[in-house]
Amino acid sequence: MQVINVKSALRDYQVHITETTDFIRDLGNIKERLYVIDSNVWEIYREQIFRGIDPSKVMVLPIHEDRKNLYTVMEVYDELMSRAAKRNMTLISIGGGIVQDITGFAASTLYRGLNWLYVPTTLLAQADSCIGSKTSLNYKNYKNLVGTFFPPNSIYLHPSFLKTLRDEDFYSGLGEVIKLHLIGGADHVKSLLARIDQVRERQPNALLDAISGSLNVKLGFLDDEFDRGKRNFLNFGHCFGHALEATSNFAIPHGQAVMTGMVFANIVAKNRRFMSKNFFAELNEKILLDNIVSRPTQDHLNMEHIYSAMKMDKKRIGDGLTLIMQGDGYKMTKITDLFHPELEKSIDELKEVIGVI
């Protein structure tokens, strides 16, 4: 078992990366506990890994991005209250980023903070979202508008859950893995590229390396826990990616939208001469284009829709649009002066580079 320590203002916590499922038995020793489990994950694993879980202590949560809101959090409060939850209750969440966000928010607000353990079961959650302390809910049409900072007390990461992920969810997670390795720089990219085929075949050791590599890069940015400066760079690919998620009505999964967002950012960087043409072509060929499996349509890339979606970015402060970019040598920067004409030209180029459907 490998343990990663994460420092956080609220409390330090640990990620236990484990190849066995013994942790399920250990969790069963916690006296006051409620499991909140993604319904798909519960169905797949109830007869195997979850055999030891007492079903009377399980709340099964149907998962959809539309349900990542305050109403579903209230369902979790109701379940806890119906069990006369006290402050010594431990909430154990098992599932992907949606379960993490809903239960993390519930745990952070009920009694101003319950014990909370998290078992991530998607690649996105294992390689990225499980650390960083954020909980986010959608409000009306606004994605991740409401949230808190509240890390779990502990995370149990078991990569063999990833075998049963649908391809689209696997490739969404891979988008974040690639993003984190790119931000990590040359050595990280090199080690990911050396095993990218095995990662795509979901070979356990290759996945483990990709996950721990991703978490280690992210850790380096978390000393800026509350998102004030350098943590912004983790948003590489997200300024455009979030807009694409919105214009595609979430038909393009998050990490895949981020992949297209990174190609878009690279186009702007290249045309501003922050990234050389050679490096641009090399990244596209080696790591970006082959791993985009959910391509946007002409409609998804409608200029006006993208523009209004990018204007909604909650981190934007000035008049122009914000964009995190990468340049030669994997150097990161942030611009806040992306305006209409440059956006339009860059979207046209993006269509040529990635090939729309």
Ligand SMILES: NC(=O)c1ccc[n+]([C@@H]2O[C@H](COP(=O)([O-])OP(=O)(O)OC[C@H]3O[C@@H](n4cnc5c(N)ncnc54)[C@H](O)[C@@H]3O)[C@@H](O)[C@H]2O)c1
């Ligand atoms: N809080 C954060 O820091 C943070 C960071 C990034 C993303 N997010 C949020 O995470 C969400 C996306 O998370 P996600 O990509 O993990 O998706 P998800 O939670 O929606 O899960 C994707 C699908 O996979 C299924 N699933 C989960 N585990 C499975 C398994 N082991 N086998 C088979 N199917 C399984 C789920 O039922 C669901 O249908 C978004 O809402 C995003 O905003 C949060």
Ligand SMILES: [Zn+2]
């Ligand atoms: Zn993301």
